[in-house]
Amino acid sequence: MDFSVKGTILPVLEATLQPGEVVVSTHGDLGWMTPNVQLSQTTTMGKGGNRGLMKTAKRVVGGGGLFITRYQAEGGPGSVTFAAKLPGNIINVQVAPDAPYYVHRSGFMCGTEGIEATVALQQKKFTSGIFGGMGFFLQHLQGEGVAWLELSGEIFTYDLQEGETLRVHPGHVGAFEGSVQFKTGTIPGLANKFFGGNGFFLADLTGPGKVWLQSMSIASLAAEIADYMPQQGGSTSSSVAGGVLGGLLSSK
């Protein structure tokens, strides 16, 4: 089984499968595939093929969906290509029983059969879950195999030493090793909270372990383009035209 990332801004991941080989994916990233790739749905994940209602429920809560799609090559070599949903990068991590990973909620793209995606609470405080900017949950990747992750924008990695902490805006946390401690803290100072424009919370990532940060926060992107989205009783083009017209009038 061979994987290869292709493309630049909106990359794809091409998986070349030998007969019988399997790739699993938790949500709809499929781009295209050869006809001899057989699709099937399962609720089992991981090497032992164990299933259980709690495991399935945890995966659903974590953003992984109720069913897992298996892509299996039948009768000859086959190819499946997964496409990124946002401009960004696709990276791989080797998941092992003693080396789990945490990924943002929609970060797990696909992986080998031994990977198990469940949920992890990213913060214990209820309020920071609401206002933290990343929601309550992270995907927890366990088991054994290679997992491919989809991160937005450019990727920046740090290998944190033991006790070394990096304070990150929650939307920019892409993935981190299981050995890294994740804690949500607040931005110090009332003025900074209310007038800084950076929200109330920061994620404290403490080593040892590697962290992958993404330059594009999906929440920030949505906020930036929200002004240009069609409004009730209007359209995008009219909003843009209105904005330009308004700009011209106000400049005179």
Place this chain on the structure above:
Amino acid sequence: MSAYSMTCLRCGGPLSDDGGACPVCGPTKERSALEGISTTRTSAHIDSPEGGAVLAGSPDRLGVFQAEGHSRNWFARITTLGVTALFLAVVAILFLVALGGIIAGFALLGHGLGGVVVGLFVIGGFGIVALLIVVGFSLVANEKKNSSQPSTTKQ
């Protein structure tokens, strides 16, 4: 595709390009590669077990994977059948509403209340027939193995 390593937080030197470790301070821990797996930043090669799949099995007629040596995955099967039934019900209702609108309009314009009653009988009949056709086609389609194979276009 781009990925960048930043400046080391301890010594201020540049981090290595292959994943964020500092050449001076060293990696935080030794990361042993899994057996039979070799990866780079943009590619990976994985040696699969004999037969290809870790978990042997095959999909059933509903498209639900059935692992060998494991009990049937009834949860997945029942969920699939439930969603299929819901889909068929929605299709049937939409069909009935559309047909009902047309016949009721025709009956009220030309034939009065008696026409409406006759129209309702016709709607019911068409609805049942349509539902049976849809269910029948679904069952026939499920009988065919490898239903994920795309149809070929004749030249």
